[in-house]
Amino acid sequence: MGVLVRFDFADLPVRGALVRLDQAWLNWWQRLGLGGPERTMLGEATAALPLLAANLKFRGRMNLQMQGGAHLSLLVAQIDHQLQLRSMLQTRDEPVPADWAQAVAGAQCAVLLDPESGMDRYQAIVEAGGVSLAEDLERYFLQSEQLATRVWLAADDAVATGLLVQRLPGEMAEDDAFETVTALADTLADGELLATDPDLLLHRLFASLGLRRHDTREVTLTCRCSRERIGTLLLSLGEEDVEALLAEQGRVEASCEFCGQSYVYEADDARALFTAARAEPPSPTKH
């Protein structure tokens, strides 16, 4: 399990959020079999999503996707309004350098907001390859939301965590308050973010500034894949392609690119999908 704590200050136009994933993060990277810089990068991206979604004002999903980096070919993290989170990463053959800018050189970073209904999807493309993922995300907030924001991220084998501090929208000429809060957050020692309980950390950093803790919400790392979703995928491939797979392999085997869970459709099951689809009128909704 993980937690997301939101906070602001009694007299300062600044808000923030702190996320901490422990056992859930451990289970997640172990399932993916990651280590080294890849694990750190995925951990930071995974911790970043609850921060990005902390003030989400719609029901739906949010995606962070980095694609086409020199060493990191794909990094995806997704969250929904219930703070259900999942993430994955793909690398090219060579070992990934620990340096963020080198690893993602040339990558395109996109943040996608995908409301369930009533609103349009919104995608922001951000230049990747700052000194850290945190810096890339600070640029996203400035460009897309016009909000001065600072982000701190850290991950190791036991914890993935992050802190966000943001100047509140609509307030003018309040740079001093924002500077005061970020200067205190900058006093975080190496490893302190990883080692410290969220409540204690916030108290230690900001108690002198009139910190107000708001809700603490549960964050879960969980995959949305299911046999039904794989079935939908097979239908979208089309009967001809699925028959070709069956001729080749005798059955269709697909594994989830996020969690690695594998799903098997025997020939009869795969054909039954198409028979059922033909019997039903086309669905009016796309989901």
Ligand SMILES: [Zn+2]
């Ligand atoms: Zn999955």
